[in-house]
Amino acid sequence: MxxxxxxxxxxxxLxxxxxxxxxxxxxxxxxxxAEDVVWHEPDHINRGLTDFARRATELLAENPDWVFRPAGAASGLDDIGHLGFQYGPADGQPPMISGMDIARTKDGVIIELYTIVTEIRQPF
Incomplete structure (x- = not known):
């Protein structure tokens, strides 16, 4: 598919x-x-599926009780996809981080992903 x-x-x-x-x-x-996917984070560049999977695992471990939530609908234009996100505690507290992911795709897979953080809230 x-x-x-x-x-x-x-x-x-998700x-x-x-x-x-x-x-x-x-x-x-x-x-x-893609096997050679490149993921650009604000402070990392991850190259290839192995680095991508390792980094995703690290992020999940950093805040195991936090979840990502879409901020609006995902959109696409030609080979570009976009989705805003919020990230924070799963228990209904306000999100601590807001941002967006933008991806280039080819043949139904992500070939390049850009994660942009637009806001970081400090806990009280």
């Missing part, structure tokens, strides 16, 4: 970065990202 850029953005946020099970996460990564 070939996914649209908007579909890939939803998978990226089925990778919210997935605590490493085997399910690895299967989703293998199916939805």
């Amino acid at each position: 070939t996914r649209s850029p908007a579909d890939l953005m939803r998978v990226n946020l 089925e990778v970065f919210n997935e605590p099970d490493p085997d399910r996460r690895a299967a989703v990564i293998a199916e939805n990202y």
